Amino acid sequence: MIEASCHCGAVTIEVEAAPETVTDCNCSICRRYGVLWAYCSPKAVRVSPGATDIYMWDDRSIEFHRCTTCGCVTHWSPVDKSVDRMGVNARLMAPEVLARATIRKFDGASM
Amino acid sequence: MIEASCHCGAVRIAAPFAPEAVTSCNCSLCRRSGWLCAYYNPRDVAVHGETEVYVWGDRTLAIHRCKVCGCGTHWSAMDAALDRMGVNARLMAPEILAAARVRRFDGAESWTFFDED
Numbered sequence: 001m002i003e004a005s006c007h008c009g010a011v012t013i014e015v016e017a018a019p020e021t022v023t024d025c026n027c028s029i030c031r032r033y034g035v036l037w038a039y040c041s042p043k044a045v046r047v048s049p050g051a052t053d054i055y056m057w058d059d060r061s062i063e064f065h066r067c068t069t070c071g072c073v074t075h076w077s078p079v080d081k082s083v084d085r086m087g088v089n090a091r092l093m094a095p096e097v098l099a100r101a102t103i104r105k106f107d108g109a110s111m
Numbered sequence: 112m113i114e115a116s117c118h119c120g121a122v123r124i125a126a127p128f129a130p131e132a133v134t135s136c137n138c139s140l141c142r143r144s145g146w147l148c149a150y151y152n153p154r155d156v157a158v159h160g161e162t163e164v165y166v167w168g169d170r171t172l173a174i175h176r177c178k179v180c181g182c183g184t185h186w187s188a189m190d191a192a193l194d195r196m197g198v199n200a201r202l203m204a205p206e207i208l209a210a211a212r213v214r215r216f217d218g219a220e221s222w223t224f225f226d227e228d
Contacts, residue, residue, distance in 0.1 A: 033181075033182065
């Protein structure tokens, strides 16, 4: 079990396994958030009930969550809960966990 | 003049020049927020739009983010007499950021730049 937590500790996320790869995307939102996404099934993730604020844009298919207190971007989740994919911001995992992951650069800007 | 804007456009920052270098810090907050910081004198920077603020530790810095989209926009000194602030260069145009040198700062331990070793 791997834990990710925001800076103030209000939001914690448990994922089943350390990510082998994380995604560094250059789309308009990811390049600004500076996130490194670890993708997983929502079934394999437990997000603490700590409060998050949500941002949605464009086709509003994805909720971007951030801690209400410290503002750290914690995860995204699909609005359609039948979608079996979500992203956890691996920057919130322990540095040694992130350091072992391969960073894959994704050209989300040209999609 | 260089403009930085959050994703939704509610917060816009005008800075006087493109950064030659930006700082990637590994402290407990910066490693999570993923900022690349460009430093300016607050007198030379205009910030427009509503932000939320996070303050922690010795409470010397206010970390600002857009109230709508949550993008980290800038930090400012709580002591308004200090002539330094940081703008998140990830909010600048990609070509501006690409032209800047990234300096890694060891905010977690030694408080020195790794390229000063």
